[in-house]
Amino acid sequence: MSRRRSYDQYCSAARALDVVGDRWTLLIVRELLAGPRRYTDLHADLPGVSTDVLASRLKDMERDGLATRRRLPPPGAASVYEVTDRGRELLPVLQALGEWGQAELGERRPTDAVRAHWFALPLLRALEGEEGLVEVRLDEGVFHLFVGAGDGPVYGDGAAPAEPDARLALDVATCTALAQGEWGLRDAVRAGRIDVTGDGTLAKALREA
């Protein structure tokens, strides 16, 4: 458990950084926004974080009300970490960081790890104004978005937990172009960069664009 090293400034941004400014913390929040995760899963999806730092961060986040730990009912006897409402309120911070970081993203470097759900935030933004459960299929994996949902989970790893209102299949390059505003969502559909399937209102609306 790390000692609290505060900036000691009466400034709300500095206070926020006191809590989430440590290395890895915001990226752990990003992982937990995709749904409850076990320690090992977190460790696997955050290459480079050492086991003790991850354990320490999770303790800090529990203490600070960003995450909770829940024991799963047997069998399994594992425990999962979940983001709290307070932690979920960090979504705008991650959104702002992600939008700024788009310009730094560039080409994928050989040393870069990739996970499908890392594209959930930019896609959520590209789908702003729409509504419904959307399943997204990339080469790197599948995740789903709760578009327009006020609170509760905003996205999750893996296939949609129910019949989605639309299924999108696209590649990372299209994701990036959408995130940078080079393409509009409907432009990309029209250009054949996104394959839209499904019977929901949203799917039909996107196809007929």
Next chain:
Amino acid sequence: MSRRRSYDQYCSAARALDVVGDRWTLLIVRELLAGPRRYTDLHADLPGVSTDVLASRLKDMERDGLATRRRLPPPGAASVYEVTDRGRELLPVLQALGEWGQAELGERRPTDAVRAHWFALPLLRALEGEEGLVEVRLDEGVFHLFVGAGDGPVYGDGAAPAEPDARLALDVATCTALAQGEWGLRDAVRAGRIDVTGDGTLAKALREA
């Protein structure tokens, strides 16, 4: 000069944190958003940062295109650091952090430093929708806001560089209440928590509310 320690993730938020995730970096950006600053001024307004870390961060920020260094014409022979356009684009990140951090702010601790312009970001948000040059007077000092300005500087330390469209005098508690949405701007004026002076359209509009 610190070695670049990257997260090595193909994710725009992680890339952003590669650049601005180091300790002090975002707070230096916050300082530079208030206008060009000399090294010594930065060091004075960031209590706790050591001289070498500040120098190292400024170099990193120059290399990363967040800030530039400019030599002042003699006499003085000093140099100032200025935020670049790219650096100024971090404003939404600081806004999001600041809004989240409001809930953590609480009472001022005895160890907390305070500077007047640290309240510029929350006040800018409270003045959203308005327009003009606003001078703000707190007990802790004076700063000014370029409300509704698309690009260029958004706020500055000290008195307004020209005749402001409105002058506001208020205290920190009112700032906090505005930032947390407990009060609307016009409510606070009506309740006498903000003293509005000046002849500009904005001043009149706020007074007659």
Next chain:
DNA sequence: CGGCATCCGTGACGATACTG
């Protein structure tokens, strides 16, 4: 005096090994 560079002690970080 402003703008760092250097040195030093402490602590955070990352890798690996190990344990309940």
Next chain:
DNA sequence: CAGTATCGTCACGGATGCCG
């Protein structure tokens, strides 16, 4: 599986010194 223990390295914070 879910961490804890250990250890080498590096970053941070504080003080001081140098140099224009």
